[in-house]
Amino acid sequence: MKISGRNKLEATVKEVVKGNVMAKVVMDHKGTELVAAITIDSVDDLGIKAGDKVTALVKATEMMIIK
Amino acid sequence: MKISGRNKLEATVKEVVKGNVMAKVVMDHKGTELVAAITIDSVDDLGIKAGDKVTALVKATEMMIIK
């Protein structure tokens, strides 16, 4: 099984903060902090918790460039 | 000047491919390949070319997690 999304970053979950609908998942990727805002349903469905080894996924059309 | 987008990845541009409307910018971030699909206008406006030091920017709501 492959996903079309081009950007896949291996990361370790550092913190999960759950609101009523959305959750913030803070990750570490080779010393760079990543933050994903996903539904709390996704956090529960995948059982995401601090210490987990995960992959952050970003579609190419969602990535901007600063120069 | 600060941007609300939470995910900022320092990268080096490896390749720029321009179509009629969209361009593909391939980058290297600490050994991980990143791909951004942005308009050719943005590529021209920022003068993005191979070898450039740039920052890839992703809004937290655009990042998914695979586990």
Add this chain to the structure above:
Amino acid sequence: MKISGRNKLEATVKEVVKGNVMAKVVMDHKGTELVAAITIDSVDDLGIKAGDKVTALVKATEMMIIK
């Protein structure tokens, strides 16, 4: 392996149109036409072609509602 994206629609690929950077993938999901604009790199990497059984994936934050 699970993905946080909440919307997963089983579909059959009807047509793939490739430009220089982006490709259009037209799919059929239970009689409803779906259209995804992804990079040609993704089309090549996954080997997407007419007749393929695939799953269309959409993050919950990318779905709007018309009423």
Add this chain to the structure above:
Amino acid sequence: MKISGRNKLEATVKEVVKGNVMAKVVMDHKGTELVAAITIDSVDDLGIKAGDKVTALVKATEMMIIK
């Protein structure tokens, strides 16, 4: 009036969960569950509630493919 967004899925609202800023709208589309994360302002403005017949809208650039 027409919208450029290519993916339009007829659905019935099953559940609305409101947080402080965002709301989760769970829908049924021909037996497939859809989940949209939209602002509570949108839920109030459109008067979205369980039982409503709605259309889920997704821009082609926001749809990924799993194969």
Add this chain to the structure above:
Amino acid sequence: MKISGRNKLEATVKEVVKGNVMAKVVMDHKGTELVAAITIDSVDDLGIKAGDKVTALVKATEMMIIK
């Protein structure tokens, strides 16, 4: 009919550039230039051309802030 997307900007189309898959639609909104990258299918379906009065639509979760 109402759409959940919160940001609606009245604009006049200034230019349409069509590639093989994607099109660039340049608009004027009260003196500010707007650029939308949509499929050529959408341009054809809506018949978008220079001089058209349109509304640019952006979901609240897709808007960032620079300060």
Add this chain to the structure above:
Amino acid sequence: MKISGRNKLEATVKEVVKGNVMAKVVMDHKGTELVAAITIDSVDDLGIKAGDKVTALVKATEMMIIK
């Protein structure tokens, strides 16, 4: 420093509503109301508050058209 995102709208912050994870930032742009849903971390990091002069940023691939 330049950002690839094509749509930049000068605006004044009218209201900030903070939830547990996400915040709603309501802005005025030449008489048109804009609404951005960003993380509360971004609101705190940029110190966004009513009265601030800011720029709303939208990637071209995130803008739809209604006609």
